[in-house]
Amino acid sequence: xxxxxxxxxxxxxxxxxxxxxxxxxxxxxxxxxxxxxxxxxxxxxxxxxxxxxxxxxxxxxxxxxxxxxxxxxxxxxxxxxxxxxxxxxxxxxxxxxxxxxxxxxxxxxxxxxxxxxxxxxxxxxxxxxxxxxxxxxxxxxxxxxxxxxxxxxxxxxxxxxxxxxxxxxxxxxxxxxxxxxxxxxxxxxxxxxxxxxxxxxxxxxxxxxxxxxxxxxxxxxxxxxxxxxxxxxxxxxxxxxxxxxxxxxxxxxxxxxxxx
Amino acid sequence: xxxxxxxxxxxxxxxxxxxxxxxxxxxxxxxxxxxxxxxxxxxxxxxxxxxxxxxxxxxxxxxxxxxxxxxxxxxxxxxxxxxxxxxxxxxxxxxxxxxxxxxxxxxxxxxxxxxxxxxxxxxxxxxxxxxxxxxxxxxxxxxxxxxxxxxxxxxxxxxxxxxxxxxxxxxxxxxxxxxxxxxxxxxxxxxxxxxxxxxxxxxxxxxxxxxxxxxxxxxxxxxxxxxxxxxxxxxxxxxxxxxxxxxxxxxxxxxxxxxxxxxxxxxxxxxxxxxxxxxxxxxxxxxxxxxxxxxxxxxxxxxxxxxxxxxxxxxxxxxxxxxxxxxxxxxxxxxxxxxxxxxxxxxxxxxxxxxxxxxxxx
Numbered sequence: 148x149x150x151x152x153x154x155x156x157x158x159x160x161x162x163x164x165x166x167x168x169x170x171x172x173x174x175x176x177x178x179x180x181x182x183x184x185x186x187x188x189x190x191x192x193x194x195x196x197x198x199x200x201x202x203x204x205x206x207x208x209x210x211x212x213x214x215x216x217x218x219x220x221x222x223x224x225x226x227x228x229x230x231x232x233x234x235x236x237x238x239x240x241x242x243x244x245x246x247x248x249x250x251x252x253x254x255x256x257x258x259x260x261x262x263x264x265x266x267x268x269x270x271x272x273x274x275x276x277x278x279x280x281x282x283x284x285x286x287x288x289x290x291x292x293x294x295x296x297x298x299x300x301x302x303x304x305x306x307x308x309x310x311x312x313x314x315x316x317x318x319x320x321x322x323x324x325x326x327x328x329x330x331x332x333x334x335x336x337x338x339x340x341x342x343x344x345x346x347x348x349x350x351x352x353x354x355x356x357x358x359x360x361x362x363x364x365x366x367x368x369x370x371x372x373x374x375x376x377x378x379x380x381x382x383x384x385x386x387x388x389x390x391x392x393x394x395x396x397x398x399x400x401x402x403x404x405x406x407x
Numbered sequence: 408x409x410x411x412x413x414x415x416x417x418x419x420x421x422x423x424x425x426x427x428x429x430x431x432x433x434x435x436x437x438x439x440x441x442x443x444x445x446x447x448x449x450x451x452x453x454x455x456x457x458x459x460x461x462x463x464x465x466x467x468x469x470x471x472x473x474x475x476x477x478x479x480x481x482x483x484x485x486x487x488x489x490x491x492x493x494x495x496x497x498x499x500x501x502x503x504x505x506x507x508x509x510x511x512x513x514x515x516x517x518x519x520x521x522x523x524x525x526x527x528x529x530x531x532x533x534x535x536x537x538x539x540x541x542x543x544x545x546x547x548x549x550x551x552x553x554x555x556x557x558x559x560x561x562x563x564x565x566x567x568x569x570x571x572x573x574x575x576x577x578x579x580x581x582x583x584x585x586x587x588x589x590x591x592x593x594x595x596x597x598x599x600x601x602x603x604x605x606x607x608x609x610x611x612x613x614x615x616x617x618x619x620x621x622x623x624x625x626x627x628x629x630x631x632x633x634x635x636x637x638x639x640x641x642x643x644x645x646x647x648x649x650x651x652x653x654x655x656x657x658x659x660x661x662x663x664x665x666x667x668x669x670x671x672x673x674x675x676x677x678x679x680x681x682x683x684x685x686x687x688x689x690x691x692x693x694x695x696x697x698x699x700x701x702x703x704x705x706x707x708x709x710x711x712x713x714x715x716x717x718x719x720x721x722x723x724x725x726x727x728x729x730x731x732x733x734x735x736x737x738x739x740x741x742x743x744x745x746x747x748x749x750x751x752x753x754x755x756x757x758x759x760x761x762x763x764x765x766x767x768x769x
Contacts, residue, residue: 197654221660228658231651234507235705240421245648249659256422272421295659 148173148305148338149194149224154203156189156362163189164200165362173305176333177340178349181359182383187342188229188311190359194340195226195309208304221249224307225295227288229315233276239263239287240272246294255294262294263287265328267321281316289313289325299337308332310341314348323402326352350374351403358382427709430702434716438489441723445485448727450735451476484620488726489719490632491617491681492691496718497635498677499692500699500710502561504646505670506569506579509700510755512693513678516579517586518560519689522675522682523612524590525556530608531597546627550683554631557679560586561671615686615741617726624684631680635673636715642670643707650705688741690748691718697755 149171156164164186171177171194179187192198194205196212205212207223215223225246233242243262247255263269266286276284289310296306308329314322322345330352333339343349349356349370356373358366360382366373380386393399447455453476460468461477469477495513502511502518513519529552533541541548564586568578598609611619645666648656657663681688695717696710703709725743732738 192654195658197657216660217657217662218660221658224658226655226658228652228655231655233650234509235650235700237650237705238421238423241423241704241706242651244422245644245651245659248644249648256424260420274421 149205149207149307151190151194151200151205152203154190154193154200154205156186156193156198157201162362164193166203167359167362167364168203169194169357169364169367171307171338171340172355173300173336173338174333175338175354176330176352177338177355177357178353179340179342179357179359180344180346180349181365185359185382186362187359189362191226191309191311191340191342195224196220197226218249221295222251222301222306223296223304224309225292226309227292227311227313229311230281230285231288236275236277238272239268239274239276239279239290242276242287243290243294246291247297250295250297252294252297258297259290259294262290262297265293266290267324282318282321285313285316286321286325289328293328293332296332296337299332299335305336305338307338307340310339312342312344314343314345319400319402322348323405346374346379347402423704423706423709427703427706427713430699431709431713431716434713434720438716438720438723441720441727442485442489444727445488445723446477446481448731449476449481450730451480453477453481480620483622483625484617484726485723486622486625487620487628487684488617488723490625490628491685491688492718492720492722493715494628494632494635494677494681494718495688495691495722496695496714497639497711498674498681499718500696500707500714501642501646501670501677502674502692503696504649504707505565505667505674507650507652508579509697510693510752511579512690512752513557513561513674514687514689514692515752516564516583517590518557518564518674518678519682519687520587520590521560522553522557522679523687524593525559525679526553526612526683527594527597527609528552528556530605530612531601546623550627550631550680552679553683554676554679557682558672558675561675561678565667565671612682612686614739615688615744616737616739617685617722618737619684628680628684631676635677638669638673639711639715642666642673643711646670646707646711686741688722688744690744690752691722693755694744694748694751695721697751 151167151169153166153168154164155162155166167190179190181187193200196205196215199213207215240259240263243259244255247258252258260272263272266289268283268286268290276287279287292308296308299306310329313325317325326348329339329341353370356367356370357364358373358378365382366378374389376387376389379389443458447458453473457469457473458477466474499512502513503509526549529537529549533548544551564582567582598606601609645656645661648659648661649666653663696714699710699713699717703713726740729738729740729743
């Protein structure tokens with residue numbers, strides 16, 4: 148439904164994204180991993196239509212993204228950016244409501260309430276945004292993105308959710324909760340593209356994993372094929388860490404092994 | 408700061424739509440009252456009872472002089488105060504939204520001095536170098552010139568103080584000082600060239616007054632203010648989204664660059680045209696939106712129309728005070744607005760916990 152073909156983004160003579168082709172399919176949870184500066188956020192900006200690639204094209208349902216009006220694009224995909232700070236005292240509800248308005252909701256206030264309770268922030272409606280903790284602010288922004296695309300499929304067309312480090316500054320419980328909402332969105336027919344730093348979470352949730360390094364795709368495919376010692380060592384410089392238990396005196400917590 | 412930002416929260420469910428509507432209604436009442444006070448006060452002794460007789464059509468009980476005072480003096484002055492106050496407050500609110508900064512005010516950041524400079528250029532050079540333009544635009548020449556001064560200034564300021572969609576408070580205020588100093592220097596040069604009649608006009612501009620109100624002046628700024636009020640519904644949602652940043656606003660379907668251009672032109676139109684007819688009246692653009700955010704929240708859906716109503720009311724009240732405290736003499740209205748506004752501005756600065764730099768790198 149959304150595909151990037153051979154896109155390259157060049158800034159100051161460097162290729163931040165170097166000839167990448169990627170396709171987001173309905174029903175698929177795509178996760179991008181890679182070290183700092185690998186070009187993950189730039190790739191997401193190019194695919195979401197925010198940044199025009201220097202070469203290559205991005206298409207939504209076969210149509211070049213540049214031909215979409217911002218308002219039409221807003222009904223097809225929502226974006227959760229990294230931390231946002233505000234200069235004016237909006238309440239949590241008012242922030243989320245903006246997402247519902249962008250989608251053209253008939254009752255944006257009610258839709259905003261539902262989105263807030265989906266991310267576990269019922270009762271936070273009247274809280275000023277800047278009085279919330281970093282993690283709560285992040286979840287308010289996630290609720291705003293959800294309010295913008297409340298239905299994974301609408302008018303017969305799948306919607307997309309772009310999440311740039313949705314788990315940053317969240318505790319492990321909320322990290323899982325947020326990613327479960329995103330996975331539900333995908334399994335109901337939407338497309339999800341998320342940038343994650345936590346490899347364990349990426350391994351659990353990704354249907355399709357894309358490993359970036361220096362602006363290039365190093366590996367992609369199902370997690371079992373992409374998360375292996377060779378790739379992790381070449382990209383992150385950490386050898387022998389995949390699928391092995393740590394030394395006995397170090398406790399470890401793996402989200403994948405939680406009770407369900 | 409938290410409690411300051413939201414002193415009363417009628418809406419425990421976080422939805423301030425009703426609150427906004429109620430405050431708008433109260434502002435309409437306040438504005439009507441302010442209009443009556445403005446029409447009914449002045450040094451000539453034509454008071455509320457005469458005004459009442461006039462408004463109810465009972466004109467027989469009024470002397471010719473009283474009728475002339477009401478029609479030729481009070482009415483244009485009240486209309487002018489209403490338009491100027493509304494224009495100043497709305498341009499302040501829009502500018503704060505554009506710069507994502509509650510301290511942006513056309514007066515403080517130098518847009519008023521830029522518009523004033525162009526107004527003075529129009530006065531001094533209107534008879535010589537710019538005579539053809541002056542003849543072409545007639546009574547719109549002065550407001551148009553001030554509008555272009557304001558436009559140039561707002562655009563310059565945006566280019567200087569904004570990087571990657573973020574505006575630094577320090578850069579804003581410092582460039583305001585620089586632009587103000589430049590405008591003052593240039594104005595000094597023009598004063599040097601001006602004749603006596605032009606000098607009087609220039610002095611009037613630098614102090615700010617509604618004293619020169621005529622129906623001609625009212626008509627000359629009316630189209631500018633009407634234009635600005637008319638675009639409010641089209642920019643309010645965009646300015647709300649812009650609070651989250653350029654990228655987030657784009658993600659929510661706002662054509663960000665177009666919105667910014669429209670707002671810059673609107674700010675220049677409102678600020679420039681008011682400067683052209685009433686001189687530089689400070690602080691209305693910062694005080695009114697700030698007070699309104701406290702009672703109705705920061706959403707531009709309510710803040711922009713509220714600022715129009717509140718700005719009109721505030722300026723009419725300030726003008727009534729200016730006309731009566733030292734009657735029959737008249738205080739410059741800029742004195743009243745600054746006495747009230749400067750402390751509010753300082754208070755705003757104090758409320759920013761880290762001082763000026765706090766939101767420099769959000």
